[in-house]
Amino acid sequence: MEVKARAPGKIILSGEHAVVHGSTAVAASINLYTYVTLRFPTPADNDDTLKLQLKDLHLEFSWPIGKIKAALSQLDLPNSSTPTSCSIEAMKSIAALVEEQNIPEAKIFLASGVSAFLWLYTSIQGFKPATVIVTSELPLGSGLGSSAALSVALAAVLLAFSDLVNIDFNHQGWLMYADEELELLNKWAFEGEKIIHGRPSGIDNTVSTYGNMIQFRSGNLIRMKSNLPLKMLITNTKVGRNTKALVAGVSERALRHPDAMNFVFNAVDSISKELSAIIQSPIGDDLSVTQKEEKIEELMEMNQGLLQSMGVSHSSIETVLRTTLKYKLASKLTGAGGGGCVLTLLPNLLSGKVVDIVMNELESCGFQCFTAGIGGNGVEIYVGGSS
Numbered sequence: 001m002e003v004k005a006r007a008p009g010k011i012i013l014s015g016e017h018a019v020v021h022g023s024t025a026v027a028a029s030i031n032l033y034t035y036v037t038l039r040f041p042t043p044a045d046n047d048d049t050l051k052l053q054l055k056d057l058h059l060e061f062s063w064p065i066g067k068i069k070a071a072l073s074q075l076d077l078p079n080s081s082t083p084t085s086c087s088i089e090a091m092k093s094i095a096a097l098v099e100e101q102n103i104p105e106a107k108i109f110l111a112s113g114v115s116a117f118l119w120l121y122t123s124i125q126g127f128k129p130a131t132v133i134v135t136s137e138l139p140l141g142s143g144l145g146s147s148a149a150l151s152v153a154l155a156a157v158l159l160a161f162s163d164l165v166n167i168d169f170n171h172q173g174w175l176m177y178a179d180e181e182l183e184l185l186n187k188w189a190f191e192g193e194k195i196i197h198g199r200p201s202g203i204d205n206t207v208s209t210y211g212n213m214i215q216f217r218s219g220n221l222i223r224m225k226s227n228l229p230l231k232m233l234i235t236n237t238k239v240g241r242n243t244k245a246l247v248a249g250v251s252e253r254a255l256r257h258p259d260a261m262n263f264v265f266n267a268v269d270s271i272s273k274e275l276s277a278i279i280q281s282p283i284g285d286d287l288s289v290t291q292k293e294e295k296i297e298e299l300m301e302m303n304q305g306l307l308q309s310m311g312v313s314h315s316s317i318e319t320v321l322r323t324t325l326k327y328k329l330a331s332k333l334t335g336a337g338g339g340g341c342v343l344t345l346l347p348n349l350l351s352g353k354v355v356d357i358v359m360n361e362l363e364s365c366g367f368q369c370f371t372a373g374i375g376g377n378g379v380e381i382y383v384g385g386s387s
């Protein structure tokens with residue numbers, strides 16, 4: 001028996017970083033997914049290991065269950081119904097288990113993802129042998145929420161084989177969890193995200209869990225109903241960066257300049273609230289689609305300016321901003337910044353020809369451009385047959 005889950009990546013339309021400090025942010029799921037398959041061996045397989053295969057990275061990690069038990073069983077492991085943070089002692093034991101896998105230096109950024117896997121696996125499934133296979137359509141460490149998509153998809157497959165959720169194993173095709181199940185799943189995913197981000201706001205795992213478009217503030221989610229078809233160009237600068245370090249950098253700046261940074265975070269809060277009001281305003285009210293788009297463009301520019309003042313822009317991001325501005329298009333970084341991805345609003349009346357020209361120019365700088373569907377379903381699982 002095997003179960004597969006898919007969890008979407010996301011774009012943050014406004015409010016990244018500030019959301020860690022209590023401001024409102026707006027995010028939407030995108031139709032690029034991380035897939036996780038969980039399979040338990042049969043007694044005939046005579047396999048007593050836990051395996052993690054990162055298929056697109058051509059890596060496989062494997063631990064004898066006895067070794068995991070020896071490392072973790074004397075610690076206070078949580079109950080699968082009670083999402084719990086990884087303690088410092090448990091983190092030390094997990095770090096040792098990860099270290100012995102000798103991850104190649106060039107891929108050492110994966111260590112936090114593998115640690116999150118071990119914490120979620122042992123917390124929810126205990127010490128059972130299994131094979132877990134991960135593939136992803138998301139670029140890792142680029143601002144599109146691959147860390148959250150991994151944590152959400154892991155939580156989804158691990159909970160599927162627990163008595164905490166009710167799954168129809170005869171169903172063919174993708175299935176959604178019930179709302180109260182999603183709440184538990186999201187809490188576990190947040191614990192995984194904590195291991196990868198250090199101090200996450202929870203917006204990424206929440207939008208990956210619930211999908212669509214959400215407004216998020218201090219751990220609380222408001223599901224939005226978008227009345228405006230939004231098209232975004234996503235440009236991946238391909239400059240690598242790490243969310244944990246960028247989030248910590250903003251917190252340090254906030255400690256050095258608490259008053260000034262409070263104003264910055266408050267300004268972002270206002271921008272996100274205004275943005276979500278525009279997106280949700282009824283069709284046919286006193287503003288045309290074009291007028292709404294113009295307002296959104298201005299808010300994106302303002303948010304980008306504030307992100308710059310938080311210290312999370314990058315010369316590659318500035319190059320994207322300058323390039324798109326030549327065509328009167330507004331852009332902002334999305335996710336943690338420091339490189340990674342940039343969003344450019346593509347107004348509904350913009351000609352395809354202009355989009356092609358902008359994309360060509362950005363790609364000639366070595367960037368990668370693509371569009372993605374915005375606002376689809378959140379996490380789903382697949383229980384029967386092949387998908």
Ligand SMILES: Nc1ncnc2c1ncn2[C@@H]1O[C@H](COP(=O)(O)OP(=O)(O)O)[C@@H](O)[C@H]1O
Nearest residue numbers: 109110113136140141142143144145146147243
């Ligand atoms: N498919 C995956 N396999 C293994 N680790 C992953 C995967 N997706 C994400 N991760 C972990 O998440 C990290 C990237 O997360 P982060 O820096 O938050 O950027 P983002 O969430 O924007 O992609 C990776 O370095 C890795 O540790």
Ligand SMILES: C[C@@](O)(CCOP(=O)(O)O)CC(=O)O
Nearest residue numbers: 016017143145200201335336
């Ligand atoms: C910077 C932040 O707001 C979003 C980070 O997103 P990503 O990991 O870069 O996809 C951090 C957070 O909210 O946890």
Ligand SMILES: [Mg+2]
Nearest residue numbers: 145147148243
């Ligand atoms: Mg992340």
